[in-house]
Amino acid sequence: MSMIEVEKLTRDYGAGKGVFDLSFSVEKGEAFGFLGPNGAGKTTTIRHLMGFLKCRSGSCRIGGRDCWKERDEIQRRLGYIPGEISFFEDMTGTEFLRFLRWYRNVGVLSREKELLEYFELNPDTKIRKMSKGMKQKLGITAALMHDPAILILDEPTSGLDPLMQSRFIELMQREKQRGKTILLSSHMFEEVERTCDTIGIIRQGKLAEVDSVENLRKRHVRSYTVTLETEELAEAFARDFGGEARGREAVVFTRQSLEDIFMHYYGGEQK
Amino acid sequence: MIQASLYRREIKGSLKLLIILGAVMTMYVSIIISMYDPEMAELLDSYVEMMPELMAAVGMTAGAQSLLEFMSSYLYGFILLIFPMLFSILRGNALICRYIEKGSMVYLTAAPVKRRTIAFTQAAVLMSGIVLLLAYTTGLEIGCARYYFPNELDIEKLIFLNLGLLSLQLFISGWCFLASCFFSDAKYSIGVGAGVPVLMYVLQMLANVGGKAEKAKYFTFFTLFQPDGIIAMENQALLGAGILLAGAVLLYIAAILVFSRRDLYI
Incomplete structure (x- = not known):
């Protein structure tokens, strides 16, 4: 069964913007690279999958559930890194993670500590004073702390230095081995190439190509x-x-x- | 229905504003109540005679027969309307719209929490703030009255009066909250959330001045709150408060539905 299914999704913003008749699916345990330039419709697609936008035409399902109607159920097993991360600026990173742990009801299972050590992040700083890289690491930790089965990542390595980018990619490779389903959106090729099995190239809201990384090469x-x-x-x-x-x-x-x-x-x- | 950790966070986030507003209200309320002795009241009433339009605009009229009537005239036309309203405007916008505008709404919605629960929790925060502010005011009024003029204040009627005020303030906060849930841009959320109540208040001021402008009272919901009528237990005034309370409930329900069904560009 497909873990993520997008079927004939259309959302027309006018002037050629939006997504048009978009269909693709990601199998369980597969890593799907969603590749396209800025404004191609990647984030719009992800917003539908996240249940932020309602499908006006077509459908989006995750784990067989409707992405709009059953969004809170889907979120239980989903980890998300937004393209533009914005936290609660008044908190420190530690406070924010503690809030999320309670809010998501993660409890003692949290992988927070492991992830913070892996990315060498000390979150005990006011978020408003953090650098872009620190915020990105915090965003990654927030997305993975509850050990979700499905990962939706919107340009997850932006702001990270090359060392941390590699570390992130290695982490994703490990997560994949652990059976996670990954949708990784990016306009950076290396990130997608090293992580994903399949690549979907999106252009002006339409899928231009879906193929395995090997075939494309x-x-x-x-x-x-x-x-x-x-x-x-x-x-x-x-x-x-x-x-x-x-x-x-x-x-x-x-x-x-x-x-x-x-x-x-x-x-x-x-x- | 309420998400406890979000509620805790937001109440904490409301404290500073509550303390500031509470402090300003403490100052005004205690000063006004202390002025209810014949000499000072005469002074206040002389202001009313000097500039009747201006004083009437903010609900102040002369010739109060009791401490409660005096308070109703000098507190319930301006100070106790404006300051809780300020809380509704500022917090109402911050509880939903600011999160959407900044994008941090992602962290509230990308979690196994229903949108309904998020909106209901934030609504509860806003209502709690208003209730807290008015409960404090009530305590303050009783305390000040006891201190300056023991046994002069009809506490039972004061509580009725403040329940009426609570209905009005919940109605205003419901409006602000609806605007916050509807818009994605703080300038519209505040513009509509604050603009309508402020405009209505200005109409109320016009209506208070009297004359031809009195007709303005048919175009503002502030007309439904009649402090003197509530003190006198007039049916019409009690009905007005009831309408405001029912309106508040409807506005909050509408806000929660709007937020649950809207698209979020976050």
């Missing part, structure tokens, strides 16, 4: 055959560039990065 691999003076040179060349040597010839590959693949789907419009 394969489709965009080019090979070159280079002839060198000696077999030794050809072998060395192949070794250095990760190719194969065939006598004096060496075959090398260039993998287009997802970024290039991405541009392939978006390029036209922007020029």
Whole structure:
């Protein structure tokens, strides 16, 4: 059974903005990368899944439940990192997490401590005085503290330095192994590439492509055959560039990065 | 129906404003009550004679026959209307709309808590604030009256009067709360939440001045609150208070429904 199902979702904001006839599903234990430029409709889709917006046309279901009517039930097992995080500024991070623990009724099962240590965050500062990175870490902790089965992450690594970004990606890989279902929205390719099994590319509110990360890569691999003076040179060349040597010839590959693949789907419009 | 930790947080968040308003009201109420001796009352009444329109506008009239009538004239036309109203406007906006505007509503809604429960909890916070403020006022009035003029105050009637005032203030807070639940932008939430009651109060002031402007009283809900009528236990005044209370209930129910069914762009 699909964990997350979006079926023919349409929300027209006018002037080409919104999402149009959007359908996709994420299986249990799958990590789905939702890739698209700003304003493509990623956040609008997520707002429907979160039960913030009511589907006017089409439907959204999580775990078989209607995302609008049964939103509070769905939230029990869901963790969410919003694209633009805003906390209760008057609190310290510690107070905020304590509030959430009570508010969500998480109790002693909270993974709060483990996560704070993992991200090296000391939350005992007024939230209003925190840096963007600290707020992001706090947002991640808040989203994962109740060990949810489904994760909806809207650009989760924005504001994190590269080290912390890798740490986050490693964490997501572990969570996936633990059977979590993940929907990760991003306009950053690496984040999605390293975490997800499937990628849906969204463009102007429509899905341009849904495929596995592997297939997307394969489709965009080019090979070159280079002839060198000696077999030794050809072998060395192949070794250095990760190719194969065939006598004096060496075959090398260039993998287009997802970024290039991405541009392939978006390029036209922007020029 | 009430989410306890949210309620606790918001009551804590209301305390500062409650203390400030309580302090200002303490000052006014104690000063006004202390002025109810024949000489001072004469002085106040002379102001009324000097500038009858201005004083009448804020509900102040001369010739009170008892301490309660005196209070009704000098406290229940302005001070006890405006300060609790200020609480409703400021907190009403902060309890829902500010969370939506800032986006932190995410953390209230992305949790296994029904929207209905969130709205009901915030409504309860607003109502609790108003009740607390008026309960304090009642205690203060009784205390001041005891101190300055023992045995002069009809406490039973005072309590009726304040229940009437409570109906009015709950009605105003219900309106502010509805505006807060309806809009996503604090400037509209405050604009409509505060604008309508303030406009109505201005109409009430016009109506109080009398003459042709008296017709304005048909266009303001403040007309439904008649302090002198309640003290005299007139049916019409009691009915007015009842209408305000029923209106308050309807406004709060409407607000909770609006919040439960609306789209949130957070």
